[in-house]
Amino acid sequence: MSPPRNERALVRPHVVTGGRAHPTRNIFDLVTLVIVNSTQVTGLSPEKRKVMELCQGGALSVAEVAAHLALPVSVTKVLLSDLVDSGHIVTRASVAEPDEPSDRLLREVLDGLRARL
Numbered sequence: 001m002s003p004p005r006n007e008r009a010l011v012r013p014h015v016v017t018g019g020r021a022h023p024t025r026n027i028f029d030l031v032t033l034v035i036v037n038s039t040q041v042t043g044l045s046p047e048k049r050k051v052m053e054l055c056q057g058g059a060l061s062v063a064e065v066a067a068h069l070a071l072p073v074s075v076t077k078v079l080l081s082d083l084v085d086s087g088h089i090v091t092r093a094s095v096a097e098p099d100e101p102s103d104r105l106l107r108e109v110l111d112g113l114r115a116r117l
Contacts, residue, residue, distance in 0.1 A: 013075040016047050021074070023081030030073065033059040033092045034080060040088070047071070047079055052088060059092070 036055045044052065047069060054060055054068050066076035083089040 013072055016045070016071065017075055017078040020078050023077045024085055025081050027084070027091055028062050028077045028080060030061065030063040032062050034062065034065055035059045035090050035092060036088070037090045038088045044088070045079075048083055048088070051079060051083060055089065 034051070034055050035058075036052060039052075041049050041052050050069060051065055054065060060068075062073065062076060062080065065080065066073045069076060069079075071079075080089065080091075084091060
């Protein structure tokens with residue numbers, strides 16, 4: 001008989017991360033995209049191999065990877081950080097920062113609003 005799910009969840013993340021609670025780099029949020037950078041999986045843990053397999057088809061967000069692995073996001077970030085450090089994956093921000101509107105555009109909007117009042 002397998003242990004209850006909540007008991008297993010208390011031990012497994014600790015084992016998966018080698019006892020670490022924080023990633024080596026703070027570059028991940030829930031929507032950070034994960035992209036495979038290397039096809040070499042020799043020497044990787046089963047969870048890290050699964051990340052590599054998941055991301056072979058294209059970029060996935062950190063939240064999606066965590067969901068597929070059925071691991072907490074904090075644990076997933078530690079695994080992803082290790083894979084970035086080893087060069088197996090790269091990350092990208094999911095959305096580019098919007099350009100600030102030009103002064104001319106803002107003046108035109110303001111003039112248009114004033115004309116309507």
